[in-house]
Amino acid sequence: MGGLGFGKTSMRNSALLGKWLWRFPRKTSGLWHKVIASIYGTHPNGWDANMVVRWSHRCPWKAIAQVFQEFSLFVRLVVSNGERIRFWEDFWWGNQTLCSQFADLYRVIFVKNLTVSNVLGNSLPLSWNFNFRRNLTYSEIDLLQRLMSSLNSVLLSPSSSDSRAWSLSSSGSFSVKFFFFALSKVPNPLMFLPAKFLWSSKVPSKVKALTWLVAHGKVNTNDKLQLRRPYKALYPQWCILCKGNGESIDHLFLHCPVTIGLWHRLFNLVGVIWVPPRSLEDMLVISFKGLENSLRGKTLWQIACLTLIWMVWQERNNRIFEDKGRTEEMVWDLIRFYSSLWASCTEAFRGVPLSILQLNWIGACISRV
Numbered sequence: 001m002g003g004l005g006f007g008k009t010s011m012r013n014s015a016l017l018g019k020w021l022w023r024f025p026r027k028t029s030g031l032w033h034k035v036i037a038s039i040y041g042t043h044p045n046g047w048d049a050n051m052v053v054r055w056s057h058r059c060p061w062k063a064i065a066q067v068f069q070e071f072s073l074f075v076r077l078v079v080s081n082g083e084r085i086r087f088w089e090d091f092w093w094g095n096q097t098l099c100s101q102f103a104d105l106y107r108v109i110f111v112k113n114l115t116v117s118n119v120l121g122n123s124l125p126l127s128w129n130f131n132f133r134r135n136l137t138y139s140e141i142d143l144l145q146r147l148m149s150s151l152n153s154v155l156l157s158p159s160s161s162d163s164r165a166w167s168l169s170s171s172g173s174f175s176v177k178f179f180f181f182a183l184s185k186v187p188n189p190l191m192f193l194p195a196k197f198l199w200s201s202k203v204p205s206k207v208k209a210l211t212w213l214v215a216h217g218k219v220n221t222n223d224k225l226q227l228r229r230p231y232k233a234l235y236p237q238w239c240i241l242c243k244g245n246g247e248s249i250d251h252l253f254l255h256c257p258v259t260i261g262l263w264h265r266l267f268n269l270v271g272v273i274w275v276p277p278r279s280l281e282d283m284l285v286i287s288f289k290g291l292e293n294s295l296r297g298k299t300l301w302q303i304a305c306l307t308l309i310w311m312v313w314q315e316r317n318n319r320i321f322e323d324k325g326r327t328e329e330m331v332w333d334l335i336r337f338y339s340s341l342w343a344s345c346t347e348a349f350r351g352v353p354l355s356i357l358q359l360n361w362i363g364a365c366i367s368r369v
């Protein structure tokens with residue numbers, strides 16, 4: 001959810017475990033159902049296995065039972081003949097259980113855990129077999145009238161049995177995907193603004209991954225290394241590109257005189273006047289209109305921006321670890337070359353020879369809308 005498109009694996013796991021909870025009441029003839037039911041017993045609702053797992057050792061059902069609370073939020077009972085749904089305690093009518101909607105009545109009923117068919121009968125007209133422990137007070141009679149009129153539209157169909165539906169999908173069947181989405185919405189996923197700009201671009205994955213790390217402040221520039229391993233670096237403030245100011249992400253990829261020279265070259269090339277933003281994050285979030293608004297223009301502009309970031313990092317590492325340095329001019333040529341190369345591999349630039357694309361970006365983007 002933070003940009004790479006992977007969900008949290010722990011939630012994916014919970015969503016998959018939910019599938020066993022869904023299957024349990026549907027596979028009553030299965031051996032596994034019998035084993036689970038005989039070990040743990042049946043839930044008071046009559047559908048599920050008992051979810052109180054007391055053993056401390058690790059057993060598969062314990063992990064599955066832990067998902068039950070979230071799972072049950074999305075299960076709806078669909079009443080047909082009313083023989084498997086409890087009238088008061090189960091959630092089958094209105095927006096909550098009847099025992100919480102009509103708590104004052106529930107307090108004085110004689111027998112609990114009655115099914116819908118026990119109370120209403122299983123055919124029309126409804127038979128209303130309420131059994132109260134004592135005579136009702138006036139306010140309780142009012143409540144009872146409200147309950148009865150709200151139930152007037154209940155449709156029982158004696159020929160089919162009650163069922164459970166999954167409220168998150170239109171078909172009513174359980175879906176791991178929707179359960180996973182529902183679980184994922186609980187904590188707020190980290191919003192990463194340039195995600196679309198970055199992940200929809202056509203550069204190699206390694207370039208996208210680097211930019212993603214850069215945008216999240218997760219590459220090891222000298223200021224970060226200094227925080228993690230103080231006293232390790234001889235020149236903690238050293239920027240190998242400009243041989244000056246402190247190396248941070250904003251400096252290295254944006255404000256360093258060498259890098260900003262490259263950004264200027266890029267903006268000059270496409271004929272756009274720009275003001276360098278405060279941070280690299282802003283740089284990625286602001287959608288500069290570099291080239292034409294055509295598919296080709298957008299594709300090439302995205303590629304060029306990401307290639308620049310990539311080449312700056314390559315150059316920095318080459319200078320530190322290989323002791324090889326290129327001039328700004330040479331780095332710029334490489335940026336143009338790789339941008340053109342990666343762009344020429346895309347569908348948008350099909351049929352445009354690399355040599356022509358490399359010479360004239362604007363021309364190549366205008367020639368076809």
Ligand SMILES: [Zn+2]
Pocket residue numbers: 239240241242243244245251252256257258
């Ligand atoms: Zn610098």
